[in-house]
Amino acid sequence: MAGKKLDEERQLFYEYLRQNGLKKTRQKDLILETFVNNEGHLSVEDIYALVKKRDKRVGIVTVFRTLKSLTACGIAKEIALGDGLTRFEHCYHHPVHHHIICTTCHQVSEFVSPELERVQESIVTQYDFKPIHQRIQIYGMCHDCRAEQPRADGPSPDTGKVFARDALRMALAMLNQGIDFYRTAAVRNQDPTGREIFELLAGEEESHARLLEKELELLHQKERALREAPVFLHFEPRDLQRLIPSLHAGVASGGLCLDARSAVETAMQIEERAAGFFLEYAERFAETEGKQIFLRFVEHARNHHAAMLRRAQAVISAGA
Amino acid sequence: MAGKKLDEERQLFYEYLRQNGLKKTRQKDLILETFVNNEGHLSVEDIYALVKKRDKRVGIVTVFRTLKSLTACGIAKEIALGDGLTRFEHCYHHPVHHHIICTTCHQVSEFVSPELERVQESIVTQYDFKPIHQRIQIYGMCHDCRAEQPRADGPSPDTGKVFARDALRMALAMLNQGIDFYRTAAVRNQDPTGREIFELLAGEEESHARLLEKELELLHQKERALREAPVFLHFEPRDLQRLIPSLHAGVASGGLCLDARSAVETAMQIEERAAGFFLEYAERFAETEGKQIFLRFVEHARNHHAAMLRRAQAVISAGA
DNA sequence: CTTTATGCAAAAAGTTTGCAATAAA
DNA sequence: TTTATTGCAAACTTTTTGCATAAAG
Numbered sequence: 001m002a003g004k005k006l007d008e009e010r011q012l013f014y015e016y017l018r019q020n021g022l023k024k025t026r027q028k029d030l031i032l033e034t035f036v037n038n039e040g041h042l043s044v045e046d047i048y049a050l051v052k053k054r055d056k057r058v059g060i061v062t063v064f065r066t067l068k069s070l071t072a073c074g075i076a077k078e079i080a081l082g083d084g085l086t087r088f089e090h091c092y093h094h095p096v097h098h099h100i101i102c103t104t105c106h107q108v109s110e111f112v113s114p115e116l117e118r119v120q121e122s123i124v125t126q127y128d129f130k131p132i133h134q135r136i137q138i139y140g141m142c143h144d145c146r147a148e149q150p151r152a153d154g155p156s157p158d159t160g161k162v163f164a165r166d167a168l169r170m171a172l173a174m175l176n177q178g179i180d181f182y183r184t185a186a187v188r189n190q191d192p193t194g195r196e197i198f199e200l201l202a203g204e205e206e207s208h209a210r211l212l213e214k215e216l217e218l219l220h221q222k223e224r225a226l227r228e229a230p231v232f233l234h235f236e237p238r239d240l241q242r243l244i245p246s247l248h249a250g251v252a253s254g255g256l257c258l259d260a261r262s263a264v265e266t267a268m269q270i271e272e273r274a275a276g277f278f279l280e281y282a283e284r285f286a287e288t289e290g291k292q293i294f295l296r297f298v299e300h301a302r303n304h305h306a307a308m309l310r311r312a313q314a315v316i317s318a319g320a
Numbered sequence: 321m322a323g324k325k326l327d328e329e330r331q332l333f334y335e336y337l338r339q340n341g342l343k344k345t346r347q348k349d350l351i352l353e354t355f356v357n358n359e360g361h362l363s364v365e366d367i368y369a370l371v372k373k374r375d376k377r378v379g380i381v382t383v384f385r386t387l388k389s390l391t392a393c394g395i396a397k398e399i400a401l402g403d404g405l406t407r408f409e410h411c412y413h414h415p416v417h418h419h420i421i422c423t424t425c426h427q428v429s430e431f432v433s434p435e436l437e438r439v440q441e442s443i444v445t446q447y448d449f450k451p452i453h454q455r456i457q458i459y460g461m462c463h464d465c466r467a468e469q470p471r472a473d474g475p476s477p478d479t480g481k482v483f484a485r486d487a488l489r490m491a492l493a494m495l496n497q498g499i500d501f502y503r504t505a506a507v508r509n510q511d512p513t514g515r516e517i518f519e520l521l522a523g524e525e526e527s528h529a530r531l532l533e534k535e536l537e538l539l540h541q542k543e544r545a546l547r548e549a550p551v552f553l554h555f556e557p558r559d560l561q562r563l564i565p566s567l568h569a570g571v572a573s574g575g576l577c578l579d580a581r582s583a584v585e586t587a588m589q590i591e592e593r594a595a596g597f598f599l600e601y602a603e604r605f606a607e608t609e610g611k612q613i614f615l616r617f618v619e620h621a622r623n624h625h626a627a628m629l630r631r632a633q634a635v636i637s638a639g640a
Numbered sequence: 641c642t643t644t645a646t647g648c649a650a651a652a653a654g655t656t657t658g659c660a661a662t663a664a665a
Numbered sequence: 666t667t668t669a670t671t672g673c674a675a676a677c678t679t680t681t682t683g684c685a686t687a688a689a690g
Contacts (some may be wrong), residue, residue, distance in 0.1 A: 005331050023644055023689050044679085059647040064680070078401065082455070085679080098450055109447060116439045120458065122435055125553050128463040129420055135402070135457040138440065143448040343664045343669055381670040382653070404680095405654080487650085 006036045009075050009092055016073035027058050031066040035076060039156060041087040041108055062273045081108060082139065094159055095285040097232070098136035110159060113234040114284055157225040163290035165226055166233035171297045174240050174274060175209040181244050181270070185263070193260035201267050208300060233290065238243040243273045264312040268305055275301035323589075326356045329395050329412050336393035347378050355396060359476060361407040361428055388474055401428060402459065414479055415605040417552070418456035424465040430479060432602055433554040457478040463571070467587055477545040483610035486553035489534045491617045492596060494560050495529040501564050505583070513580040521587050528620060553610065563593045584632040595621035 010193055013032055017024060034050045035042070042050075048063045070076040076092035081101055098116070100109040116136065124131050144151040179202050186198035220226050245266065275298045282294035335353055337344060354370045355362070362370075368383045387408055390396040397411035401421055418436070420429040436456065444451050464471040489490050506518035540546050565586065595618045602614035 021425040021644080025645060025689070027646075052380070057647085061648085061681085062646060065645085080402070082400070095391075100444070100447060102449075103452065110447075111443055113439060113443055116436065116443070119433060119436045119439060122556065123431055123436070124458060124460075126551050126554065127420060127429060129422070129458070129460055130462075131458050131460040131468060132423065133459050135455065135459070136442060137455045138449070138451050139453050139455070140449055142442075142450075146450060231446050234446065236442065341669080345664070345670065347671075377672085381656085381673085382671060385670090 006033060007023075009036050012073055012075060012092065012303055013070065016069065016310060022069070027055075027062050028069070030055055030058065030316065031063055032070065032075070034087065035067070036090075039090065039158065041079060041081060043085040043087050045085075047088070079135075082137065090159070093287050095163060095288055095290065097159075098138075100138045100140075100142075102142035102145055103139050104141050105151055107142055107144075107151060109142075109230055111232055111234055112163070112285075114281060115236060117237065117284065148271055154228055155225050157223045157229050159232065160289050161223050161226060162229050162232040163218065163227070163288055164293060165216065166231060167290035167293040168212055168219070170233065170235050170240075171278075171293060172209060172212050172216070173235075173237060174243070174278075174297070175205050175212065177240055177244055178270060178274070179205045179209065182267070185266070189263070191259045191263075194263040197263040197267070198261055199235050201215050204304070240277075243277055262313065264308050268312070270307045271301045271305040271308070275305065326353060329356050332393055332395060332412065333390065338390065342389070346375075347382050348386050348389070350375055350378065351383055352390065352460050355387070355390060355408065356410075358607055359410065359478065361399060361409050362615060363403060363405040363406075363407050367408070399455075402457065410479070413607050415483060415608055415610065416453075417479075418458075419459045420460075420462075422462035424461050425458050425471055427462055427464075427471060429462075429550055431552055432483070432500055432605075434601060435554065435556055435559065437604065472548075474548055475545050477543045477549050479552065481539065481543050481546060482549045482552040483605075483608055485536065485539055485549070486551060487610035487613040488532055488539070490553065490555050490560075491598075491613060492529060492532050492536070493527050493555075493557060494563070494598075494617070495532065497557075497564055498559055498590060498594070499525045499529065500589070505586070509583070511579045511583075514583040517580055517583040517587070524624070560597075563597055564590055581632065584628050588628045588632070591621045591625040591628070595625065596628070 010032060014024065014026075017028075030051055034047055034054075038047075038050065044063055044067060047067070048058075048060045051058050051063060067076055071078055071088070071091075074210065075090075075092045076088045079087050079099075081087055081099065083106075095112050097110045097112045100111065102108075120131070120134065140299075142151070182198045182202035182205065186195050186202060189195040189198060193213065214275055262283075278294050278301070279298045282291050282298065285291040285294075330349075330352060333348075334344065336342075337348075350371055351367065354367055354374075358367075358370065364380065364383055364387060367387070368378075368380045371378050371383060387396060391398055391408070391411075395410075395412045396408045399407050399409050399419075401407055401419065403426075415432050417430045417432045420431065422428075440451070442456065462471075501519045502522035502525065506515050506522060509515040509518060598614050598621070599618045602611050602618065605611040605614075
């Protein structure tokens, strides 16, 4: 299970060595293995200490040099967390993220926020500046330190899994907003066929939601620590709400009345917008399970969209 | 002119020395003066070199120690810009800002973005984390380096002035949106008294806008480099637009019709919202000319609000 | 048997500390 | 006259480099 990740990164490393005429050695292997098997933000000294435990004969210079290579081939990434040490974090198949650093207990939390990225992009555009990488770090005091509680230091789960969990949560939030809309639209609609269609759609979305919930539950069971793990992917529900037409206008003008055709069209528009939004969203991320979840959601929405198109054609020909 | 800033910071420094039982010296004075008179992000070595030019007898250790003191009393602030050197920037009466760093020419631009801050706050809230300071840095390639032009290195104006310029621009953007609204509302309104009131309001806002424009022009004349200086305060016009009620609903329902009373109420609501928004906005910033501009705008909006309240009472009693 | 890798020691680079001489208060 | 300050040299920390030896291909 855990060895799979190691194998993949080892392959990547070997490929890098081969392409640069470098040689495989016992030391490089050991350093790679130590780095890959230790989540967190380790300094050279940290890694050196871990390596030394397994093989006394390794020198710190080799650790420096090997970490440079691991950085060059995209397995590791140098970061500075304000304590004057260069630290290394995992980079392979990890989304670009930022850091929240407690200056009391030195705990470091990671987060992703496409919303933050969006604002940054708009700023950078004004300068006609081409960003290559960025550093966002928030220093302060964490909840546990303020409560003067020793931090509950359970084994923190793999970032990839946390991201997958949050992607599922986000997809579910989208589905639930859709379901809400369809249910409300059904109740409010005065055209019986329109009402029926909205109810059908709500049912379909609900069954999809149940599927995702099951997947989330499975993930939680596989990785018990996931339930405690803090949010990694931040999203604002109101950004999802924007994808769904408001029912207020309909209410103000005294009740919605969409016939079968308009109902299907409305639904198609929702699915289309959601697909577009999540596709653009997914593309911001490196290859991860979370990204796959978003892409699967896009596919689902597109299939739904296509199915409705067929249904609409049936409705139209029946009406004609 | 420039000496005023130096004097203020010297007072602050002396006060700090006094309170900590420390002594004034020729060296400390010289280092303070050198730091204050040099905008930019200078390293210890940079400042040491500048100080040496004026007094050969100063040692680099004293520069290290004095910069520590200047940091402790809020005149300087340590920053790391990714080149391994500790640099110092001006902190006294400078708003909290972030950095865009060109990795080719090493030019550093500063910016402020309350929008970015807002997203950060919402993230931090989820962690129940108390932020103390943050670091946002965007590394990449600037426009000039991509165009392979040697950077036009004019004298960069004081950050405080650039911030003031941008605050004026933002206030003007708000005023212009208000004017647009009042003008459109006047044209669309079918009630003659309502129309008249909107036109009056538009006129008042326009004369205020002309005042701010004159102020902006004056600022530009005093500080010639200001015209070239890049944007420092980023704001999204759509955030201002949100403060003004949409006219679309009115259009859809076939023409707006606000009587005198509703017209005044609408205007009062706009002024109130604008005052609230800019007050909250201003409070995010340290003591600066820009902040004062925002606060003056708040006062203007409040006065306007109060004047309308009086007018509304007049209208009501006239109508009664 | 050629070429790269390793580990040691030494150097570099940035910053801090100990200390005797010096200058404020 | 007391107390903090200064500047030098030395120490310290993190990272890099030179080089002879060892290991990989």
